[in-house]
Amino acid sequence: MNDDSLARLLVRKDRELRLLLAIDEVRDSADDDADPRPMLSALLKLLLENFEASFGGLALLAETSDDIEYISALNIDNDRAIEICQLALTLDQPTEIAQPALPHLIGMRLTMRHLPLGSMFLGRDTPFDADALLLLRIAARQIDSAILQAHTILKLLQRTRELDLIYRIDHLRDTIRSEREMLHAFASVLIEEYTADIGFVLTPQTDAIASAVVRDDLPPLIPALRAETAHIRFPQIIPMQPGLVAKDANRTPLNLLAAPFIVDGERLGAVIVGRVMPFTVSDHRLLFAMTSQIDSAVVHLRLLERVARLENELAANRNFRLE
Numbered sequence: 001m002n003d004d005s006l007a008r009l010l011v012r013k014d015r016e017l018r019l020l021l022a023i024d025e026v027r028d029s030a031d032d033d034a035d036p037r038p039m040l041s042a043l044l045k046l047l048l049e050n051f052e053a054s055f056g057g058l059a060l061l062a063e064t065s066d067d068i069e070y071i072s073a074l075n076i077d078n079d080r081a082i083e084i085c086q087l088a089l090t091l092d093q094p095t096e097i098a099q100p101a102l103p104h105l106i107g108m109r110l111t112m113r114h115l116p117l118g119s120m121f122l123g124r125d126t127p128f129d130a131d132a133l134l135l136l137r138i139a140a141r142q143i144d145s146a147i148l149q150a151h152t153i154l155k156l157l158q159r160t161r162e163l164d165l166i167y168r169i170d171h172l173r174d175t176i177r178s179e180r181e182m183l184h185a186f187a188s189v190l191i192e193e194y195t196a197d198i199g200f201v202l203t204p205q206t207d208a209i210a211s212a213v214v215r216d217d218l219p220p221l222i223p224a225l226r227a228e229t230a231h232i233r234f235p236q237i238i239p240m241q242p243g244l245v246a247k248d249a250n251r252t253p254l255n256l257l258a259a260p261f262i263v264d265g266e267r268l269g270a271v272i273v274g275r276v277m278p279f280t281v282s283d284h285r286l287l288f289a290m291t292s293q294i295d296s297a298v299v300h301l302r303l304l305e306r307v308a309r310l311e312n313e314l315a316a317n318r319n320f321r322l323e
Contacts, residue, residue, distance in 0.1 A: 012131060019050050019135065020142050027146040035157065036150035040072045043146060044120070047139065048074060051132060053122040054103075057081035059088075060118045060150055062281040068118075069154070069281050076123070078278070088119035094136040096128070097121060104128060106136060110144050117147040158282050162289045165193060169290065173297035186294050187211050190273045193290075194283065197246050197254055197276070201261055202226060202269035217243050228258070229270035235259040235287040237279060244274065252276045257283060259291045263298045 026042045044058040055075035059082065062069040066089065073081035087097055088107030097105040106128045107121030120143070122128075122136070168189055176182045183201045190199030198218070200211035202225060211218065221241050228238045238258045245251040254274035261269045271291050 012135075015050075016135060016138055019046075019139055022046055022050075023139060023142045023146065027142075027149065036153045037070060037072065039146065040070070040150055041074075043143060044072045044074055047120070047122060047136075050139075051122050051124070051128070051136070052126075053124040055124075056120065056122040057085050058118065058120045059085035060147060060154070061089075061116055063151065063155060065281070066116070067281050070150075081121075084121050085119045088121050089116060091119075094128075094133040094140075106133065108136065108140060110140055110147050112144045112148050117144060117151065154282070158285065162286060165189070165286070165290055166293050169293040169297055179298060182294075182297060184211070186271075186290075190271070190290070193286070194257075194273050194275055194279075195277075196273045198244075198274040199272070201271050202229065203261075217245075225258075225270070225272060229260070229272070232258060232260055232270065235284040235291075238272075246276050255279060257287060259287045261291065261295075263295050 023043065023046065026039060026046060029039070029042075040058055040060065044056055047053065047058075048056050055073075057071060057073045057076060059068045059072075060070040061067070068082055068085060071078055071082050071085060076084075084097060084099060084105065084107060089109050091097075091108045092111075094106050094108045097107050099105055103123055103125045104127050105121055105123045107119060109116055110118045110120060120140070128136075169186065172182055172185050172189075176185060180203075183203065187199045187201060190196060198211070198215065200218070202222065221244060224241060225238075232238070235257060236259075238256045240253045240256060244254050244256075246254060254276060255278050256272060256274045257279045258270050258272045260267060261271050271287065271294075273287070
């Protein structure tokens with residue numbers, strides 16, 4: 001090996017070491033009980049800087065499926081970033097990805113013990129050479145531990161979020177004695193938890209909803225929403241509704257997440273929440289937990305009402321006999 005080759009090798013090894021140390025620093029700076037998404041964004045920014053890339057994406061898979069749980073994207077639209085990350089999931093090593101109207105892209109799947117954890121991609125105006133591909137492969141081995149850490153923390157945060165909401169709904173059950181009032185309060189919790197524009201429960205009456213906000217554009221859409229949610233069996237995205245938009249200057253259409261509203265085995269309607277920001281897999285799981293809890297709360301309330309009616313009937317019968 002001549003002096004020039006040795007010098008290039010030393011430069012490459014120094015670059016690899018610096019990048020690995022920087023990745024470790026970002027990963028170790030994240031608190032064990034803090035939201036890991038800023039860490040993922042910092043990792044992506046670090047990669048863009050080291051590879052002189054102009055845009056990129058880093059995706060985290062859901063725990064039990066190949067759905068993307070979270071996407072960190074820089075200088076590229078989220079939907080496009082998700083599309084490219086899904087392509088990168090098929091690549092077990094850094095590989096060029098051809099995309100119309102985009103410059104040079106490389107991406108790859110992130111794994112731990114052969115289990116897919118997520119994927120990433122980088123894009124820039126100039127081609128990636130062999131050294132860049134090798135460096136990204138080395139970096140991926142370090143990033144996968146950060147992705148695993150993010151998975152664990154997000155799972156813990158999700159469980160904590162669900163438990164907090166279960167407690168809040170239990171509190172509604174213990175303090176509210178009207179079913180309609182409870183459903184309105186539940187709708188308020190929906191809006192607050194999802195930072196949503198709308199949150200409501202379609203109730204059995206033909207044109208009735210229990211909503212935390214008053215909107216003139218909701219009542220005309222009830223028949224269409226009933227049709228869209230009539231046969232859903234679990235939380236899922238339903239089609240956007242014409243005219244159902246955010247109350248902002250852009251009048252952005254609202255994404256809609258719906259779940260069946262079932263009480264004591266009887267299907268009564270649906271729970272619907274709407275916002276501009278897309279819903280994640282965690283949002284689906286959370287709505288399932290919330291609807292399950294409001295089901296038991298309504299059953300509890302109806303039982304109390306039934307007991308109260310029986311007590312009143314017994315009291316009336318006693319009074320009648322005394323007379």
